[in-house]
Amino acid sequence: MASLVELLPKEYGFVVIILVLYCFLNFYMAIKVGKARKKYNVPYPTLYAIESENKQAKLFNCVQRGHQNSLETMPIFFMLMILGGLKHPSISAALGLLHTVARYFYFTGYATGEPKNRIKLGGFHMLALLGLMVCTLSFGWTLVNQPARL
Secondary structure, eight states: OOOHHHHSOTTHHHHHHHHHHHHHHHHHHHHHHHHHHHHTTOOTTOSSOOTTTOTTHHHHHHHHHHHHHHHHHHHHHHHHHHHHHHHOHHHHHHHHHHHHHHHHHHHHHHTTTOGGGGSTTTTHHHHHHHHHHHHHHHHHHHHHTSOOOO
16 A cells, blocks of 8 residues: 555645745744834734834734734645645645745735835735636546546
8 A cells, every 4th residue: 555655746745845934934924023022012912003002003013914914824825735736736836935935025015014015026925826726726626527436
């Protein structure tokens, strides 16, 4: 009987590597939020600063929001990478890398305190997600069209 690793395409390793790379990006963003908490005096467990109580609330909130938005999309990204990569590992890995790099620019753009800066290069993360959706749909279509087993 073949092991799970033997059943996966060799290129699936790139999918796994990109997922771990995204985890490192998440740690980087979390560290930046922690530093912003100290810099802008926003103690835990406060999620967002209130502008009437903190003159620099917008600056902190932009850093926090950049990370929070990345956390919100992470389950979708991981699911699409894991499933789409089963049929299209190289394409999924390339799209995953695009997504990860774009999310870095999304975060750093947002963290400038000017929310529109998140879109300059960060907007490419949506293109990557759309590509991953196509890969995952292709995988699903392949599964549905398999010959019936008795």
